[in-house]
Amino acid sequence: MLLLANAEAWPGFSHTVERLRAGDEGLPAMVSGISRVEAEPKVRSVGYGGWPNMLGVMECDGAVMNGTTRTVGSVGAVPDTIPVCALAYEVMQRLPHVTLTGAGARRFADEIGFTRDDPLFPDSKRVWWERLEKEMSPEQRANFPDIPLAPLSTAITDPERVRDTTVFLCQDTKKGIHAATSTSGWAWKYPGRLGDSPIPGAGFYADSRYGAAACTHTGEMTMRAGTARAIVMALRLGYSLSEAIEFAIEDLQDLSGGFLGGVVIHAMDAEGSHDVVNFRCDGDIRYWFWQDGMDAPELRAARTA
Numbered sequence: 001m002l003l004l005a006n007a008e009a010w011p012g013f014s015h016t017v018e019r020l021r022a023g024d025e026g027l028p029a030m031v032s033g034i035s036r037v038e039a040e041p042k043v044r045s046v047g048y049g050g051w052p053n054m055l056g057v058m059e060c061d062g063a064v065m066n067g068t069t070r071t072v073g074s075v076g077a078v079p080d081t082i083p084v085c086a087l088a089y090e091v092m093q094r095l096p097h098v099t100l101t102g103a104g105a106r107r108f109a110d111e112i113g114f115t116r117d118d119p120l121f122p123d124s125k126r127v128w129w130e131r132l133e134k135e136m137s138p139e140q141r142a143n144f145p146d147i148p149l150a151p152l153s154t155a156i157t158d159p160e161r162v163r164d165t166t167v168f169l170c171q172d173t174k175k176g177i178h179a180a181t182s183t184s185g186w187a188w189k190y191p192g193r194l195g196d197s198p199i200p201g202a203g204f205y206a207d208s209r210y211g212a213a214a215c216t217h218t219g220e221m222t223m224r225a226g227t228a229r230a231i232v233m234a235l236r237l238g239y240s241l242s243e244a245i246e247f248a249i250e251d252l253q254d255l256s257g258g259f260l261g262g263v264v265i266h267a268m269d270a271e272g273s274h275d276v277v278n279f280r281c282d283g284d285i286r287y288w289f290w291q292d293g294m295d296a297p298e299l300r301a302a303r304t305a
């Protein structure tokens with residue numbers, strides 16, 4: 001067994017380890033851990049502690065992928081909902097679809113008994129308005145929100161409010177390799193924006209035969225490069241985990257135009273190797289790791305590309 005997640009996973013990582021140790025399957029164990037991350041306001045990129053869109057509305061994204069069946073559930077730009085990873089898991093189990101977004105995702109949540117949450121944390125609301133106010137002219141302020149948002153959306157790409165996420169990857173007791181994600185997405189994003197966290201192949205991909213990958217930070221890049229799927233495909237073609245990640249990074253490096261920033265790649269293969277690589281993100285990137293034989297999870301440093 002093996003569990004890998006980014007540093008923001010701290011509220012739920014040990015809980016997931018305990019569930020895996022108890023013999024739970026990987027997806028329910030990870031979804032339960034991510035629900036704790038989503039509920040923790042100190043995690044400033046996911047669920048209740050995350051950041052709203054340009055209108056001050058929380059729209060969260062989340063996903064799950066079963067690497068044995070390659071079934072996927074994902075939800076994007078969901079309002080009024082904190083546990084979006086659990087909602088994505090319900091999409092996977094109850095619907096013939098892969099992805100629901102916006103009002104449709106919330107309608108489904110109502111139908112299956114999810115409570116309506118108020119996910120806008122008071123500090124996020126304060127910072128959202130202070131930052132927005134600085135960008136607006138007196139006329140824009142007077143007419144907000146009935147103004148064009150695109151110029152503001154382009155102006156606010158605040159590096160302190162990173163496009164972070166929580167990502168969990170595991171290999172469970174049945175050798176199933178699975179992935180789960182959750183995020184509030186890019187702070188001050190244009191309403192309706194989806195990041196890579198609900199997009200299979202971009203922000204996550206899992207195949208129990210070969211391995212899995214999941215990304216944090218700039219979804220606008222991994223969606224263009226198909227990063228997570230590219231890594232698992234390279235494993236399938238017989239490349240090592242480090243070679244597979246290197247190919248994906250070459251593709252990220254080769255992007256031009258559009259919005260370019262940093263990406264952190266988390267990946268593992270079916271033989272139990274793992275790697276976490278920082279491509280152009282500022283600061284000290286760390287991740288959580290646990291595997292059979294370890295007494296407790298460890299917070300480790302990512303490698304820099």
Ligand code: GLY
Binds near residue numbers: 163197
């Ligand atoms: N990687 C998270 C996002 O771009 O929303």
